[in-house]
Amino acid sequence: MAKRFDVLVVGAGPTGLAAAQAAASHGAQVGLLDAQARPGGQVWRHDVRHQAPRAAREAFATLDNVTWLAQHSVVANEPQGLRVETPGGSELLGYNALILATGARERLLPFPGWTLPGVCGAGGAQALTKQGWPVAGKRVVVAGSGPLLLAAAATLRAHGARVLGIYEQASAATVRRFASQLLHWPARAAQAAALRARLAGVPYRCGSVVQRAHGEAQLQGVEVDGPRGTQRIDCDLLAVGYGLVPQVELAALLGCALQQTGKHPRVRVDGLLRTSVPGIFAAGEITGIGGLAVARIEGTMAGHAAAGFDQEAHALRAQRDKARGFAALLDTHFALDPRIHRLADARTIVCRCEDITLGELDGFGDARDAKLATRCGMGACQGRLCGSALAELGRFPRSGSRPPLFPARLATLAGHTSLSPSDDAYRGS
Amino acid sequence: MSRLLRLSVNGQSVDVPAGASVAAAIAQATLHFRRSVRGTPRAPLCGMGVCFECRVRVDGVAHVRACMTPAVEGMQVYTDG
Numbered sequence: 006m007a008k009r010f011d012v013l014v015v016g017a018g019p020t021g022l023a024a025a026q027a028a029a030s031h032g033a034q035v036g037l038l039d040a041q042a043r044p045g046g047q048v049w050r051h052d053v054r055h056q057a058p059r060a061a062r063e064a065f066a067t068l069d070n071v072t073w074l075a076q077h078s079v080v081a082n083e084p085q086g087l088r089v090e091t092p093g094g095s096e097l098l099g100y101n102a103l104i105l106a107t108g109a110r111e112r113l114l115p116f117p118g119w120t121l122p123g124v125c126g127a128g129g130a131q132a133l134t135k136q137g138w139p140v141a142g143k144r145v146v147v148a149g150s151g152p153l154l155l156a157a158a159a160t161l162r163a164h165g166a167r168v169l170g171i172y173e174q175a176s177a178a179t180v181r182r183f184a185s186q187l188l189h190w191p192a193r194a195a196q197a198a199a200l201r202a203r204l205a206g207v208p209y210r211c212g213s214v215v216q217r218a219h220g221e222a223q224l225q226g227v228e229v230d231g232p233r234g235t236q237r238i239d240c241d242l243l244a245v246g247y248g249l250v251p252q253v254e255l256a257a258l259l260g261c262a263l264q265q266t267g268k269h270p271r272v273r274v275d276g277l278l279r280t281s282v283p284g285i286f287a288a289g290e291i292t293g294i295g296g297l298a299v300a301r302i303e304g305t306m307a308g309h310a311a312a313g314f315d316q317e318a319h320a321l322r323a324q325r326d327k328a329r330g331f332a333a334l335l336d337t338h339f340a341l342d343p344r345i346h347r348l349a350d351a352r353t354i355v356c357r358c359e360d361i362t363l364g365e366l367d368g369f370g371d372a373r374d375a376k377l378a379t380r381c382g383m384g385a386c387q388g389r390l391c392g393s394a395l396a397e398l399g400r401f402p403r404s405g406s407r408p409p410l411f412p413a414r415l416a417t418l419a420g421h422t423s424l425s426p427s428d429d430a431y432r433g434s
Numbered sequence: 435m436s437r438l439l440r441l442s443v444n445g446q447s448v449d450v451p452a453g454a455s456v457a458a459a460i461a462q463a464t465l466h467f468r469r470s471v472r473g474t475p476r477a478p479l480c481g482m483g484v485c486f487e488c489r490v491r492v493d494g495v496a497h498v499r500a501c502m503t504p505a506v507e508g509m510q511v512y513t514d515g
Contacts, residue, residue: 040483040502041482041483041502042502042503042504047482051453053450053451053452053453053454053458054451076502110480110482110484111480113479113480113485120470120474120476121475122465122466122467122475122476122477123465123477124479125477125478125479125480125481126479126480126481128480128481128482129478129479129480129481129482130481131481132480132481132482132501133455133457133458133461133478133481133501136454136455136457136458136481136501137450137451137453137454137455137458137459137505138457138458138461139458139461139462222466222475223465223466223475223477252484357470357476357479357485357487358471358486359471360470360471360472360474384471384486385486385489385497386484386485386486389484389485390479390480390484390485412486412497
């Protein structure tokens with residue numbers, strides 16, 4: 006039998022937490038699930054050493070009014086609801102209204118050497134550091150694009166890493182223009198100033214791109230191409246990320262209409278965050294990368310609307326639109342330099358799951374043909390990484406989303422709610 | 435500083451603070467989490483459960499994403515490195 010909620014929220018980042026809280030404030034029975042063990046999503050991820058920001062702690066405190074479903078990962082859509090895998094088995098979760106708050110992942114782009122241990126995303130490095138990854142005394146290069154680089158560098162430094170430099174691909178002139186716009190966004194300006202203060206003494210270089218990572222069994226150094234030529238920097242860790250892309254896989258699986266923003270899809274919603282599928286709402290990063298402020302407002306809007314309180318949702322639209330304005334600013338100023346699309350050469354691995362190089366994909370015009378001939382996109386990540394990268398590189402977009410959404414146990418797909426002891430030996434293998 | 439947990443990674447004892455992930459525990463011992471299909475060493479890339487580069491064997495269960503799994507006292511972890 007399916008458990009049933011008035012409102013089910015998928016994703017417990019700032020969007021999902023706000024959505025669950027808003028829906029529960031109207032007396033709705035709310036379920037909030039996340040594949041992670043703790044709420045907070047990425048931006049409010051638990052840090053083993055440092056206390057969460059106050060806004061995050063306040064949001065976690067409101068979980069008392071909702072059913073919190075940790076380590077619940079949606080794998081499929083069934084007539085009665087969502088099929089969810091847990092560490093100990095699986096469940097079917099029914100709902101009257103569903104709010105998708107699946108957030109974003111990093112835009113991770115291939116370059117020679119990017120598969121070496123010691124190379125990770127910028128947000129990836131931040132997440133791992135918060136998980137207790139040993140970075141104290143390690144030499145770290147932070148690179149890529151956007152404000153996330155500053156946040157990642159600050160976390161790394163707070164855990165004792167030696168941040169050798171932050172290498173931003175956008176030009177100095179563009180970054181200056183962006184900074185001057187911050188005058189119109191006092192809260193953001195204060196945030197940026199606080200981050201810079203925490204990073205005092207760390208070089209911030211614009212117009213600079215990591216074009217290669219060196220090492221045999223693991224990373225030993227990187228080659229940075231900047232306005233003053235190419236330099237080699239020895240380091241233990243490279244944290245490199247080029248911003249974020251919406252995670253639309255579940256929305257696509259449920260049949261919600263998507264729309265393209267640049268090279269990546271986002272979920273299409275109306276003014277009350279309704280998707281094209283009745284009863285399904287989408288909020289936050291999956292409706293277009295907007296950042297924390299947008300996430301929290303849209304989460305609240307979706308929570309109100311999903312509980313049937315449209316006016317409360319509507320009242321927040323102006324505030325949301327203003328917050329989206331800042332996101333648009335980021336988008337324009339941190340647009341990717343075309344040379345980043347040329348970093349990968351024919352021998353660079355693009356599909357990390359199946360070890361398929363960019364050269365092996367020459368001549369293919371769509372993801373399905375490439376997959377059938379090369380296995381590109383058929384590995385454990387199900388084309389999330391190579392799909393977004395190939396779309397970014399202008400090769401071809403990812404093919405559609407099919408169940409299971411993530412690799413799942415056969416017992417889950419068969420609808421078994423709990424694993425028998427004998428399954429232990431087989432699950433996942 | 436929070437309480438420490440002791441895990442075994444490839445037979446080697448490692449200590450991590452409570453609340454740490456299995457990925458963080460492994461990194462105390464090795465950066466080689468798995469071997470790719472063509473045999474090259476890999477380590478976590480995304481840190482959030484998307485890339486599957488951190489998958490290892492935990493208490494006999496294969497293909498567990500180390501970055502998504504909270505460290506537990508006494509866990510037996512094996513990498514493919």
